[in-house]
Amino acid sequence: xxxxxxxxxxxxxxxxxxxxxxxxxxxxxxxxxxxxxxxxxxxxxxxxxxxxxxxxxxxxxxxxxxxxxxxxxxxxxxxxxxxxxxxxxxxxxxxxxxxxxxxxxxxxxxxxxxxxxxxxxxxxxxxxxxxxxxxxxxxxxxxxxxxxxxxxxxxxxxxxxxxxxxxxxxxxxxxxxxxxxxxxxxxxxxxxxxxxxxxxxxxxxxxxxxxxxxxxxxxxxxxxxxxxxxxxxxxxxxxxxxxxxxxxxxxxxxxxxxxxxxxxxxxxxxxxxxxxxxxxxxxxxxxxxxxxxxxxxxxxxxxxxxxxxxxxxxxxxxxxxxxxxxxxxxxxxxxxxxxxxxxxxxxxxxxxxxxxxxxxxxxxxxxxxxxxxxxxxxxxxxxxxxxxxxxxxxxxxxxxxxxxxxxxxxxxxxxxxxxxxxxxxxxxxxxxxxxxxxxxxxxxxxxxxxxxxxxxxxxxxxxxxxxxxxxxxxxxxxxxxxxxxxxxxxxxxxxxxxxxxxxxxxxxxxxxxxxxxxxxxxxxxxxxxxxxxxxxxxxxxxxxxxxxxxxxxxxxxxxxxxxxxxxxxxxxxxxxxxxxxxxxxxxxxxxxxxxxxxxxxxxxxxxxxxxxxxx
Numbered sequence: 020x021x022x023x024x025x026x027x028x029x030x031x032x033x034x035x036x037x038x039x040x041x042x043x044x045x046x047x048x049x050x051x052x053x054x055x056x057x058x059x060x061x062x063x064x065x066x067x068x069x070x071x072x073x074x075x076x077x078x079x080x081x082x083x084x085x086x087x088x089x090x091x092x093x094x095x096x097x098x099x100x101x102x103x104x105x106x107x108x109x110x111x112x113x114x115x116x117x118x119x120x121x122x123x124x125x126x127x128x129x130x131x132x133x134x135x136x137x138x139x140x141x142x143x144x145x146x147x148x149x150x151x152x153x154x155x156x157x158x159x160x161x162x163x164x165x166x167x168x169x170x171x172x173x174x175x176x177x178x179x180x181x182x183x184x185x186x187x188x189x190x191x192x193x194x195x196x197x198x199x200x201x202x203x204x205x206x207x208x209x210x211x212x213x214x215x216x217x218x219x220x221x222x223x224x225x226x227x228x229x230x231x232x233x234x235x236x237x238x239x240x241x242x243x244x245x246x247x248x249x250x251x252x253x254x255x256x257x258x259x260x261x262x263x264x265x266x267x268x269x270x271x272x273x274x275x276x277x278x279x280x281x282x283x284x285x286x287x288x289x290x291x292x293x294x295x296x297x298x299x300x301x302x303x304x305x306x307x308x309x310x311x312x313x314x315x316x317x318x319x320x321x322x323x324x325x326x327x328x329x330x331x332x333x334x335x336x337x338x339x340x341x342x343x344x345x346x347x348x349x350x351x352x353x354x355x356x357x358x359x360x361x362x363x364x365x366x367x368x369x370x371x372x373x374x375x376x377x378x379x380x381x382x383x384x385x386x387x388x389x390x391x392x393x394x395x396x397x398x399x400x401x402x403x404x405x406x407x408x409x410x411x412x413x414x415x416x417x418x419x420x421x422x423x424x425x426x427x428x429x430x431x432x433x434x435x436x437x438x439x440x441x442x443x444x445x446x447x448x449x450x451x452x453x454x455x456x457x458x459x460x461x462x463x464x465x466x467x468x469x470x471x472x473x474x475x476x477x478x479x480x481x482x483x484x485x486x487x488x489x490x491x492x493x494x495x496x497x498x499x500x501x502x503x504x505x506x507x508x509x510x511x512x513x514x515x516x517x518x519x520x521x522x523x524x525x526x527x528x529x530x531x532x533x534x535x536x537x538x539x540x541x542x543x544x545x546x547x548x549x550x551x552x553x554x555x556x557x558x559x560x561x562x563x564x565x566x567x568x569x570x571x572x573x574x575x576x577x578x579x580x581x582x583x584x585x586x587x588x589x590x591x592x593x594x595x596x597x598x599x600x601x602x603x604x605x606x607x608x609x610x611x612x613x614x615x616x617x618x619x620x621x622x623x624x625x626x627x628x629x630x631x632x633x634x
């Protein structure tokens with residue numbers, strides 16, 4: 020029976036909370052085992068005996084009753100409940116039990132009478148109101164549970180006493196309007212519960228009808244009571260959860276002006292939008308703060324972070340040109356002329372160094388900026404360490420191997436147990452790999468596999484596996500040396516030279532185990548050149564020719580990403596993500612692939628859960 024399954028969690032709790040204080044005897048344990056195995060007839064026989072011996076035990080009564088209902092022995096169920104009512108006439112939850120027995124006997128009128136009596140006779144006692152309501156919930160009689168709590172509100176003279184419980188019951192009954200109204204009432208009466216209400220609402224934000232009703236009620240309440248900012252804050256939270264930062268900005272601006280907050284909420288919104296890749300929304304929000312003028316406490320931060328958002332917008336989301344990069348560089352330089360080079364502007368200096376190094380290939384200017392930051396007084400030591408790693412990367416791009424490893428080692432020594440120290444060790448390990456010192460690289464990578472930082476650990480494991488797989492085949496290391504050299508050249512953005520080394524491997528070592536890795540590398544190079552069509556063809560070839568190799572799932576995911584973000588082929592992206600989820604469930608990309616598949620398919624949460632359960 021369905022209700023038996025639904026009360027299983029309740030029973031597990033009762034076992035711990037309500038079993039008689041004496042050590043359970045053998046019959047108790049055996050009855051419990053029968054019950055858990057679904058052998059209700061055997062369990063009923065034992066629970067009947069246990070209940071006779073312990074007639075005051077509510078636990079044995081409940082277990083015995085549930086077993087009788089499960090085996091449809093309604094006559095005995097009726098008798099045991101009536102007996103319990105006679106002994107405990109003030110325990111109204113037994114009337115609910117009796118009503119449910121009548122319902123199972125197909126006596127709806129008698130059942131209704133018992134349910135009505137249980138509610139009619141409720142005392143003004145919170146515990147009994149909850150007990151009766153919970154009894155209705157046990158049997159999935161949600162309308163009666165709702166009626167119980169409504170009556171409880173009247174008896175206790177508090178219209179909002181059970182708002183939270185009612186909200187959950189309305190949800191169970193698919194009464195979205197009343198569910199939301201009850202949640203909002205509860206939060207309004209008890210502002211300290213705002214986060215708890217958000218947690219409950221978050222479970223249904225994938226349902227478009229639920230979100231529409233929630234917005235509608237919030238707008239209505241905001242208009243009626245503008246002084247209550249709880250509703251405005253909740254509406255802003257909904258917009259942010261749905262990544263509608265433009266709509267959130269409108270509401271936050273209104274709050275900022277009304278409460279004269281100087282833009283602190285706007286700054287938080289801008290940061291959230293930027294971190295989610297909504298750079299235009301972030302830039303507009305920062306601009307609002309900047310226009311408040313120099314007197315704003317967030318003016319400098321807004322200027323800096325807006326520049327960073329603009330950099331991300333150009334370099335990550337658009338087909339930028341060299342003119343775009345040069346214009347962006349000019350804006351960074353103007354900022355530093357205005358505000359100077361100091362500990363407050365150090366992060367902008369670093370961003371400009373990154374722009375020069377990786378987008379303009381002006382390594383000398385990047386080196387100079389990073390050295391200036393390292394020498395600035397008062398700058399946080401961990402930030403200095405990050406800049407040292409950046410400078411080491413710049414040296415590596417200029418083939419200054421010794422200088423690079425020296426900086427990496429400094430950071431490793433200064434931050435031995437911190438994530439940035441682990442990153443420094445990983446960079447040194449990779450430098451050993453670039454140099455062809457594969458055994459030493461392997462030793463360093465082994466030590467990093469247990470890194471506290473998941474990204475470093477995964478990168479270390481992947482590079483370690485790659486070295487082992489391709490060095491374990493034979494004693495000839497020339498192919499690996501050529502491949503490692505091409506990897507270094509790619510890091511140095513010398514793609515044409517890297518291609519020559521990859522060609523050499525194909526020429527000298529036809530059908531080498533590195534063939535699929537070479538194809539993946541060529542695809543990555545094509546992406547760097549923004550030749551997305553060529554990259555997609557290479558990924559597709561890896562999928563076809565090397566379907567059983569380690570790179571297969573990587574190729575599928577990267578091709579899906581290209582189709583989704585660059586090639587505007589959403590249908591193909593959806594099919595590729597689906598392939599990853601269904602046929603490569605052990606892949607590190609499977610969770611992200613399922614998320615993106617659901618977004619592309621436009622699933623509500625229920626559909627998404629069904630998909631995840633599919634074989």
